Each structure stands twice: as C-alpha cells, then as structure tokens.
Amino acid sequence: MAGETLIPEGPALAAMPTLGRNPQHSHDNAAAGNASASQNGDHAETKEDRMKQATDNSNSIATLTLEQETNPWEAQSLRFDEAARRLNLDAGIWKVLRYPSREIIVHIPVGMDDGSIEVFTGYRVQHSSSRGPCKGGIRYAPDVSLDEVRALASWMTWKCAVVNIPFGGAKGGVICDPKKMSQGELERMTRRYTAELIEFLGPEKDVPAPDMGTDEQTMAWIMDTYSMHMRQTMTSVVTGKPVSLGGSRGRKEATGRGVSVVTDEAMKHLNMRPEDTKVVVQGFGNVGSNTAHFLWKKGYKVVGIAEWDGGLYNANGLDISELLEYRAKNGTIHGFKEGEAYDKDELLLSAVDVLIPAATENVITSRNAAKLRCRVLVEGANGPTTPIADEILADKGVFVIPDILANTGGVTTSYFEWVQDRMGYFWTEKEVNERLDRIMTDSFQDVLQYSIAHGVNNRIAAYMLAVDRVAYTTKQRGFYA
Numbered sequence: 001m002a003g004e005t006l007i008p009e010g011p012a013l014a015a016m017p018t019l020g021r022n023p024q025h026s027h028d029n030a031a032a033g034n035a036s037a038s039q040n041g042d043h044a045e046t047k048e049d050r051m052k053q054a055t056d057n058s059n060s061i062a063t064l065t066l067e068q069e070t071n072p073w074e075a076q077s078l079r080f081d082e083a084a085r086r087l088n089l090d091a092g093i094w095k096v097l098r099y100p101s102r103e104i105i106v107h108i109p110v111g112m113d114d115g116s117i118e119v120f121t122g123y124r125v126q127h128s129s130s131r132g133p134c135k136g137g138i139r140y141a142p143d144v145s146l147d148e149v150r151a152l153a154s155w156m157t158w159k160c161a162v163v164n165i166p167f168g169g170a171k172g173g174v175i176c177d178p179k180k181m182s183q184g185e186l187e188r189m190t191r192r193y194t195a196e197l198i199e200f201l202g203p204e205k206d207v208p209a210p211d212m213g214t215d216e217q218t219m220a221w222i223m224d225t226y227s228m229h230m231r232q233t234m235t236s237v238v239t240g241k242p243v244s245l246g247g248s249r250g251r252k253e254a255t256g257r258g259v260s261v262v263t264d265e266a267m268k269h270l271n272m273r274p275e276d277t278k279v280v281v282q283g284f285g286n287v288g289s290n291t292a293h294f295l296w297k298k299g300y301k302v303v304g305i306a307e308w309d310g311g312l313y314n315a316n317g318l319d320i321s322e323l324l325e326y327r328a329k330n331g332t333i334h335g336f337k338e339g340e341a342y343d344k345d346e347l348l349l350s351a352v353d354v355l356i357p358a359a360t361e362n363v364i365t366s367r368n369a370a371k372l373r374c375r376v377l378v379e380g381a382n383g384p385t386t387p388i389a390d391e392i393l394a395d396k397g398v399f400v401i402p403d404i405l406a407n408t409g410g411v412t413t414s415y416f417e418w419v420q421d422r423m424g425y426f427w428t429e430k431e432v433n434e435r436l437d438r439i440m441t442d443s444f445q446d447v448l449q450y451s452i453a454h455g456v457n458n459r460i461a462a463y464m465l466a467v468d469r470v471a472y473t474t475k476q477r478g479f480y481a
C-alpha cells in the first residue's frame, strides 16, 4: 500500500452529473469547488502545510502508526481530505471545513454524594453552522478526548448534509464514568455543564441530543437548566427528550430503525433475502438493541450479539424480543437461555452476511479487518472502521454502509423533533416513521448512485456528497463579518 492514496483515482467530478435531491442544496461542482484558491488565510502556514501533507502521497495511510490509525480525528481528516481532493475543492473552503469553527473546554465542579468535590472536564465542539444550527449528541464516557469530540462534531456536519437536513455539526463530551455515578451526581454534573455552555447553546445556535452514556433524562435536565436561564420553557434547545417534555415519538428507536432501513436497501441492491441473512450486532445499547429488534422483526436471523463483557450466539437466530425482556429483568444479556456464551471479538469474525458494529470507534482496524467474513458492513456506531481497514475491506469486496449514512436515523428524527417543538404540533409515530424511512431510503440511493457515478466506494461517496453540499452553502454565505 506504500505510496498509494486511500482510494484509486476516479473520474473528475466536474464532469459528473449532479445527484442531490433538493435543488436548493444540490449543485454542480463548478459552483462549489472550482473558484480560485485563497492565498491569504490567517493560519496559512500551518494549515496549508497540513493540507499539502494531506494530498502528498508520501503521507500515505500505510505509514500511520496504530495510535494515528485509531485516532478518530485523523480518520475523519483522511476521509475529508480524500473527498476534498476528489472534489477539487477550493483551497480556502478546504481550510474552513477541515477544522471546527469553535472548541469549548469546561471544567465542571460537582458536589459528590459523599461530600467531596470532583471536577470533570467537558467539551463542546462546533464544527460547522454553515447549513443551519449546530447539531449533535453529548457523550459521557471515561475515555472521551478532544480529538474524539472533534471527529464526532465533523461527522455530524457530514451526516446532516448526507440526509439533507438544515443543520451543521457539533458534539459534546464529558470525561466521567456514568455507570459509577448516582442519578444525583449525574444531574448536578449535567446542569453545571449546561450552565457553562449557556451562551453557546440554543434552538438557533446549537442543539444537543443523546449519545453514548446519555439518555432522555439527561436531555430533560439540559432543557430544564437552559429554560431556567432563559426564563421561559424552550423545548427545542435539545432533542431526544422524553415525549412528555416535547420529545418526538420514534426518536428513541430512530437510529436503529434507520440502520435497518439502509440494511434493507443493501439487501435489495445485492439481491440478498432478509430471511436468508445472518447478522451479528456489536453493542446492545440504544442503537444496537433497536437495530437488532427491527431486523429481527423484518425476518433477519440475528445470530449474535457482542457486548463489552462477552457475546451471545445462536446459529438459528436469537429471539430479540425475548432477549430485550431478559435484559430488562436481569440487567445483562448473559445467561439468556437461547444463546451460547461466545467470545465478543471472535463473534465479529464469524461467518455472517451482515456485521453491524453499534458500540464504539476503532472496532475494525488493520489488526482484524482481513479476518472479517461478512459480506456487508453496516456502521451503526460512529467511526467503527479505521482508514487502513477501509482499504482491506475494499480489497475483500465487503459492501460498506458508512456511519455518516447508516446511523443518520437518529439525527433525522431529531430534526423532526426540533421542527415539532417549534411548531408546537406533534406528529403520530406513523408519520414520523414514514418520513424517516423515506429519507433513509432516498439517502442510501443518493450515496449508492454517487459512488457508481464517480467510481468511489460508499464512504468516499458519502463524504463527497456531504462536503460538496456544505462547501456550497459556505461559499454562498460569504466570509465577511
């Protein structure tokens, strides 16, 4: 792989047809990418050096150390640079979109239950507000880092553009272990984190949502804290709230639902039948459990579930409805009578048709990609596959539905929630789901057609589609304060 770029050269984009659905957001590359390069950026030296590096073959992904390979920000940047290069993106716009527009670090003092004071570090990174208010979840986990939040914020920008909803991208994170904290401690930490960010949040500025380690209750606390500071109830400042507090019907299940819809589309494209399709899902949290449940209801054979502390396997398929009940009662998937205990890492390598990582980043890397035996990889999680693994999977002919397409059901229904809150009029679950299914199906087709037309893999197609849309609005808005 030394000396090669991530993806083999494809046809020049400017010669390709325009594929966006909404004429307001779709456009040809001449408008977005071919204006003359800016020569006078404030941070030209370092940023242009890095851009040069990004396009320099000597900086091939083959030279990445494992630490670089598994740094989500490096992974995001490599894919972005590849898309930008293929789009022949204007050098100035390239700089604008390569870096987040704002990075906020807060240190949050919290009175703990035992009377001590703990200080937690939190982040909110706003990557882009070019297409609308920043949008993205908040993660509570012990290993959150600024680079991870930067990557997640950028991915939000690209996701919102792939599904063509009027948001930019942001993400938040707090370094903490929510499993070891009481509800009281979590509430105090969440409220203080919100208060520290108060001037940066708002329905027209930045709208958080749940991610790993946060849930509807967390969103209710954020909404309440924000509303107290604003002296009025403002439900549309967050999404993923309880339905009783302005949440949207269907939001809790939406990411998993969306993953199941794009999996259906891949089946049709590859002439595969759900009833003959074996699936393994990694992670049985919000995204993983809902994905497994939707697929099981559609007739897929969900043969394995991998959790952080071990896996569960049944060659004939697990009854996911019963497994959910079992987990609700016992707090774990382990010991479920229908499934045999299985090594969680081995489960990912088992001979299945569809593998769905729905837990965390860097699950498929240079270390295990060659051993994967799935035909289709559907990324429920953000960033589960590294750039080196991408190349290995491409060589193996694995059909990949990339994260910035596969898991957009969540943010799409968050968009519906924001719209409903602002209207003060709420849709039925059927209405929400029909709208979601249509957007997921159309977006899958957009990315697939783009990939075919431009001779690139699905991931780079999704990035190109997204970067092109964001570049267009960025340029349209101009650069004067």
Ligand SMILES: NC(=O)C1=CN([C@@H]2O[C@H](COP(=O)(O)OP(=O)(O)OC[C@H]3O[C@@H](n4cnc5c(N)ncnc54)[C@H](O)[C@@H]3O)[C@@H](O)[C@H]2O)C=CC1
Pocket (backbone or CB within 6 Å): 210, 211, 212, 213, 214, 255, 282, 283, 284, 285, 286, 287, 288, 306, 307, 308, 309, 344, 358, 359, 360, 361, 380, 381, 382, 383, 407, 408, 410, 411
């Ligand atoms: N919640 C949402 O609406 C969305 C979430 N995502 C992404 O989906 C992924 C999962 O998020 P959620 O389901 O919301 O989080 P969650 O916190 O509800 O669930 C994560 C699950 O993964 C398990 N897990 C953690 N590490 C693991 C490992 N090494 N091996 C196997 N299982 C492991 C956890 O035990 C937990 O059950 C994350 O990458 C998140 O960013 C993406 C789009 C929307």
Ligand SMILES: O=C(O)CCC(=O)C(=O)O
Pocket (backbone or CB within 6 Å): 135, 136, 137, 138, 159, 207, 208, 209, 210, 211, 239, 240, 382, 407, 408, 410, 411, 412, 414
């Ligand atoms: O629903 C949202 O606004 C964002 C969900 C999220 O954090 C994600 O898609 O990664």
